[in-house]
Amino acid sequence: MKARGSILSKFSFLIPSFILIIIFVIYPIVATIILSFNINPVPGIDITKGKPIGAENYYEVLLSFKFINRHGLETLSFPMGAIIHNIIWIALHLPLTIILGLLLATLFQHVKGGSIIRSFIFLGMVIPMIVGGLLIQFSFDKDLGVVNLFLKITGLEWAARSWTIYPNTALFSLILGSVWLWTGFTVTIYSAGLASIPKETIEAAVVDGADFKTILFKIIVPQLKPVTITVIAMTILWDLKIFDIVYASTLGGPGGASMVLALLMYDYFARVQNYPMAATVATILTIVILPVVVIWVRMITRGK
Numbered sequence: 001m002k003a004r005g006s007i008l009s010k011f012s013f014l015i016p017s018f019i020l021i022i023i024f025v026i027y028p029i030v031a032t033i034i035l036s037f038n039i040n041p042v043p044g045i046d047i048t049k050g051k052p053i054g055a056e057n058y059y060e061v062l063l064s065f066k067f068i069n070r071h072g073l074e075t076l077s078f079p080m081g082a083i084i085h086n087i088i089w090i091a092l093h094l095p096l097t098i099i100l101g102l103l104l105a106t107l108f109q110h111v112k113g114g115s116i117i118r119s120f121i122f123l124g125m126v127i128p129m130i131v132g133g134l135l136i137q138f139s140f141d142k143d144l145g146v147v148n149l150f151l152k153i154t155g156l157e158w159a160a161r162s163w164t165i166y167p168n169t170a171l172f173s174l175i176l177g178s179v180w181l182w183t184g185f186t187v188t189i190y191s192a193g194l195a196s197i198p199k200e201t202i203e204a205a206v207v208d209g210a211d212f213k214t215i216l217f218k219i220i221v222p223q224l225k226p227v228t229i230t231v232i233a234m235t236i237l238w239d240l241k242i243f244d245i246v247y248a249s250t251l252g253g254p255g256g257a258s259m260v261l262a263l264l265m266y267d268y269f270a271r272v273q274n275y276p277m278a279a280t281v282a283t284i285l286t287i288v289i290l291p292v293v294v295i296w297v298r299m300i301t302r303g304k
Contacts, residue, residue, distance in 0.1 A: 030156050033179055035279035057280040066264055078167040078257035082264045089175055090239045103187025105194055122184035135249025136177030140164050167257035178245055186231050193227035221266045233296035240289050261285045
């Protein structure tokens with residue numbers, strides 16, 4: 001009886017947490033899924049102003065040009081659709097931030113004043129993303145931007161333009177700007193991982209005549225595998241739910257050329273005020289994100 005009582009007393013401490021999870025996590029998820037099928041989630045309050053229509057919302061979203069633009073895919077021109085833009089974002093942003101984060105974290109360990117430089121790089125994470133989006137917009141401006149100033153200094157003045165107002169360059173401008181905003185995170189995480197590698201291992205490799213490339217790929221990269229898994233998962237999740245930067249810089253324009261899933265959800269919710277469609281995009285985004293989280297948790301728990 002005492003053992004059973006002690007178990008119950010331990011579980012009683014978890015009850016407040018379970019209640020909060022149900023109220024702030026489970027209920028919103030369930031309500032969003034129900035709303036995506038155009039069913040009123042709150043009895044007595046007509047939010048959808050319509051009858052249940054099954055999966056028609058999903059067909060409408062998945063077949064809309066805002067989600068996937070087949071013409072853009074066939075001609076390799078923008079817009080290509082929100083989901084494709086998110087995929088492009090991941091394909092470019094993920095390797096760039098991983099490579100830069102690892103190289104900078106490794107170099108700063110052997111550079112005098114590296115911690116000070118690292119703190120400046122981390123400013124990108126401290127700045128609110130809305131402000132970061134505005135900074136990206138100004139950075140790529142034809143007259144005021146530092147990017148075009150660099151092009152003019154290097155003799156490439158013919159390439160200077162307001163990059164965020166052209167369909168074929170808007171998305172890439174935002175992706176490059178987001179590299180600066182997110183690299184501070186990867187540098188910090190990799191710096192913490194490098195601190196856990198025994199110095200004797202690297203010193204022994206140097207004594208044996210190993211160069212920087214050998215030390216990096218034979219010692220540092222394998223030792224940082226768990227850190228890299230975390231960086232990959234967190235970066236993909238950040239790329240999939242990216243919103244603030246796009247909203248502040250381009251509002252998804254020009255002509256939807258930089259539209260992403262989170263902004264598409266916002267458009268349905270705030271601009272069109274079609275709440276079931278907004279809930280549908282939110283559900284699709286959750287379905288896309290969920291496998292990333294599951295794989296990440298499984299790899300971390302297995303220590304791979």
